[in-house]
Amino acid sequence: MNGLKRRIVLYVSVLGVALLVTSLGYQWGMATYEGRPRTFLDALQFTVEMFTTTGFGGDSPWETPQMHAYIIVTDLLGMILLVGALPVVATPLLKNVLATSAPEQIDEDLTDHVVICSDTTRLDVLIDELDSGDVPYVIVEPDRDRADELHETNDHVIKADPDSTEGLHAAQLASARALVADVSDQVDASIVLTAKEVDPDVSVISVVEEPAKARYHELAGADHVLSPRPLIGNSLAAKVTSAMRTEIDEAVTVGDELRLAEVSVRHGSTLAGTTLAESTIREESGVTVIGLWIDGEFTPAPGPNTQLPAGSVLLASGRADQLETLVEMTQSTIHEFHSEHAVIVGYGQVGQAVAAELDTTSISYTVVNQDDSDGVDAVGDATEAETLTEAGIEDADTVVLALPDDTTTEFATLMIRDLAPDTEIIARVNQHANVSKTYRAGADYVLSLTSVTGRMIASQVFEERDVLSLEQQVKVVRERAPKLVGRTLADANVRETTETTVIGIERDGEVRTDIGPQTTIELEDELIVVGTDDGIRAFDAAFC
Numbered sequence: 001m002n003g004l005k006r007r008i009v010l011y012v013s014v015l016g017v018a019l020l021v022t023s024l025g026y027q028w029g030m031a032t033y034e035g036r037p038r039t040f041l042d043a044l045q046f047t048v049e050m051f052t053t054t055g056f057g058g059d060s061p062w063e064t065p066q067m068h069a070y071i072i073v074t075d076l077l078g079m080i081l082l083v084g085a086l087p088v089v090a091t092p093l094l095k096n097v098l099a100t101s102a103p104e105q106i107d108e109d110l111t112d113h114v115v116i117c118s119d120t121t122r123l124d125v126l127i128d129e130l131d132s133g134d135v136p137y138v139i140v141e142p143d144r145d146r147a148d149e150l151h152e153t154n155d156h157v158i159k160a161d162p163d164s165t166e167g168l169h170a171a172q173l174a175s176a177r178a179l180v181a182d183v184s185d186q187v188d189a190s191i192v193l194t195a196k197e198v199d200p201d202v203s204v205i206s207v208v209e210e211p212a213k214a215r216y217h218e219l220a221g222a223d224h225v226l227s228p229r230p231l232i233g234n235s236l237a238a239k240v241t242s243a244m245r246t247e248i249d250e251a252v253t254v255g256d257e258l259r260l261a262e263v264s265v266r267h268g269s270t271l272a273g274t275t276l277a278e279s280t281i282r283e284e285s286g287v288t289v290i291g292l293w294i295d296g297e298f299t300p301a302p303g304p305n306t307q308l309p310a311g312s313v314l315l316a317s318g319r320a321d322q323l324e325t326l327v328e329m330t331q332s333t334i335h336e337f338h339s340e341h342a343v344i345v346g347y348g349q350v351g352q353a354v355a356a357e358l359d360t361t362s363i364s365y366t367v368v369n370q371d372d373s374d375g376v377d378a379v380g381d382a383t384e385a386e387t388l389t390e391a392g393i394e395d396a397d398t399v400v401l402a403l404p405d406d407t408t409t410e411f412a413t414l415m416i417r418d419l420a421p422d423t424e425i426i427a428r429v430n431q432h433a434n435v436s437k438t439y440r441a442g443a444d445y446v447l448s449l450t451s452v453t454g455r456m457i458a459s460q461v462f463e464e465r466d467v468l469s470l471e472q473q474v475k476v477v478r479e480r481a482p483k484l485v486g487r488t489l490a491d492a493n494v495r496e497t498t499e500t501t502v503i504g505i506e507r508d509g510e511v512r513t514d515i516g517p518q519t520t521i522e523l524e525d526e527l528i529v530v531g532t533d534d535g536i537r538a539f540d541a542a543f544c
Helices: 002-034 040-052 065-098 121-132 144-151 165-170 185-198 211-220 228-244 281-285 320-330 349-358 385-390 406-419 432-441 449-461 494-498 533-543
Strands: 114-117 137-141 157-159 178-181 203-207 224-226 252-254 258-264 288-294 297-300 313-318 341-345 364-369 398-401 424-429 445-448 475-479 501-507 510-512 526-531
Touching (some): 002 065, 114 121, 121 449, 121 533, 137 165, 144 157, 165 185, 178 185, 178 449, 185 203, 185 211, 211 224, 224 449, 228 349, 228 398, 228 445, 281 320, 288 501, 313 320, 341 349, 406 424, 424 432, 475 533, 494 501, 526 533
Parallel strands (some): 114 178, 137 157, 178 203, 203 224, 341 364, 398 424
Antiparallel strands (some): 258 313, 288 297, 501 510, 501 526
């Protein structure tokens, strides 16, 4: 609105000067060339009539060529000012009048809601979770233009300062189940202090960029301080180690023996290009393949004729030794006679976490970063072939892309895939919307910061749901499903309707994994469900 006000003031000023100058010029011209003197008021009336096209000049006809020329100029000037008023003033003003402004407080009484401070793309996953669980929420956004923009598509937005007691009172924090602060490390700490001042008992969840700042958020009173970047780094490092060794470091434990893991089909593996039936995975390893990622698309319960291209990711369940056998089957035969080596591109929080994890293994690595610092081996642009070649991309078993910009990540992926067709590419992206593009560029495994952050927050908000995996492409949850009680999994058609798989049931304090389509769900059962974020939300909507 401030920009519109400035445009209106400028336009009115230009119009006033034009009216004054044109009126004075007409007054002088009529006296000098026509010999018919006019008062300034008469001249002003003439100018207004000409500019607005409501009159054609009561003094016409004019006899001198000088006045004819002046009238032509006046006509053109009036038309320019009239036409210019439409896009500069009239249209924006009309839009502003018709636009719906975000309210400055909640108009209804809310209870057990979540206060979100403030709008960021990292919270999209959380908002989807809240919507699917019918949990009310309020986004407290301090920027007027952004609040108005959000309010056009979301009724849960108020324009208020989350760093003030007034703003949090406007969001009815005292009756909320939780507050989520995800702006910046310093602002979040201030929001935590304000929230505890408004309601000391409210559960406050704070997200930090720098893990070292977590302590100050705890001192401020945060109940849960989340640091997603190191978690992503640890998960990417686990992918590196499992790609080169037979251990599964990031497997999800279900019950006493069952493990669930994502295993990549390496470039150069004998499994690459075979069908699931031809791979003899079941016969040789004993694992059950319950899902398959190909180019970022998840296929639940793949059939025997499903192809396993290089770079695809198997979601498999089995005992630890069975999963280790599967990893051995997926290894590349191309680099099997040289020492294991990785290249880490980007040395921020995620890159440093990857390096720290690899330091505990026998895997050597080279760090590439735009800026020089301790721990960086090659300095340069990751989108330049010279930099990547200097880092030894062609001979690397695995490349981890931990860059801060998604566009750079996509371009670097294209270059690395061209320079080293058989190298495993593991990438971190910020926005979930860019996951599919990074896969198309040639990445083998991609994790989204927004997805991991959203899951971490949701796991704290939904205390009744036990989230077993946060940092994988799939989600594993343990929860009750009241609408399934008395029905079998086959009757409910769980897999086909929600694209999720029930892999276990906790009953009478014991986890049962020997379940099948004819298993009947009992009242106190807690189901262990595997699926994508969208799949789990569909399961919740259908059966919880």
